[in-house]
Amino acid sequence: xxxxxxxxxxxxxxxxSQQRHKPHKRNLPWLWISLGVLFIAVVxxxxxxxxxxSSIEITPAQxxxxxxxxxxxxxVRSQDEWDQFHIAGSILIxxxxxxxxxxxxxxxKEIVVVCLSGHxxxxxxxxxxxxxxxxxxxxxxxxxxxxxxxxxxxRGSP
Numbered sequence: 474x475x476x477x478x479x480x481x482x483x484x485x486x487x488x489x490s491q492q493r494h495k496p497h498k499r500n501l502p503w504l505w506i507s508l509g510v511l512f513i514a515v516v517x518x519x520x521x522x523x524x525x526x527s528s529i530e531i532t533p534a535q536x537x538x539x540x541x542x543x544x545x546x547x548x549v550r551s552q553d554e555w556d557q558f559h560i561a562g563s564i565l566i567x568x569x570x571x572x573x574x575x576x577x578x579x580x581x582k583e584i585v586v587v588c589l590s591g592h593x594x595x596x597x598x599x600x601x602x603x604x605x606x607x608x609x610x611x612x613x614x615x616x617x618x619x620x621x622x623x624x625x626x627x628r629g630s631p
Contacts, residue, residue, distance in 0.1 A: 506580040529614040530596055536585050539610070540624075544583040549597040558626045560587065560619065568593045568600075575604050583608040591615040 477550060501587065515541075531539075546563035550557055555565045566574050584606060586597040592627060594611045601609045610617060 488628045498544045500550055518557075529609065529611050530591070531585070532613055533618045533624060536587075536610070536612045536619065537622070537624050539585055542583075544581055545577065545579055545584055547584050547586045547597065547601075549586060549588050551591050554589065556629060558616070558620075558628050560616070560622070561625060563587065568597055571600050572604075574600075575606075578606070578622055580606065583610065585610045585612055587612040587616055589615045 480491065508536040536546075540560070546560045548559055548563045548565045549568040549571060550565075551567050552565065555563075559565070564578065566577065578601075586601065586609065588594040588597070591611060591614050594615060598609050598611045614621075616626070
């Protein structure tokens with residue numbers, strides 16, 4: 474191949490290569506903008522979910538105020554656990570039965586869901602919210618926190 478053809482081939486390959494990359498350079502700012510918008514959306518969703526979750530969980534002091542005002546307390550522990558101790562006047566519906574027994578709960582009152590430590594109560598709150606119950610709360614720290622704050626409990630079956 475002559476030098477002239479080699480130069481023209483090198484020049485044409487650079488031009489073709491540069492032409493292929495030009496559209497990418499033009500789209501690069503849009504890519505960064507899109508990634509930035511996506512990042513902001515994900516962070517916003519995570520923050521919103523954490524705010525919703527934290528507003529559902531209440532302290533024993535807040536729960537006691539609701540108790541005094543007549544809110545319903547739903548205990549999602551087992552019958553054996555409930556027989557040992559429970560909040561006076563609470564409704565016992567074990568978590569594994571809750572979905573099928575929603576009709577036993579008042580739809581017009583605040584409901585505070587309790588368990589021993591608060592973990593099952595969060596699941597109970599999720600079930601109630603999916604069933605469109607409003608004003609549903611989870612006792613943070615569960616009955617352990619309630620008793621540590623010296624709020625009243627009943628021992629044994631009523």
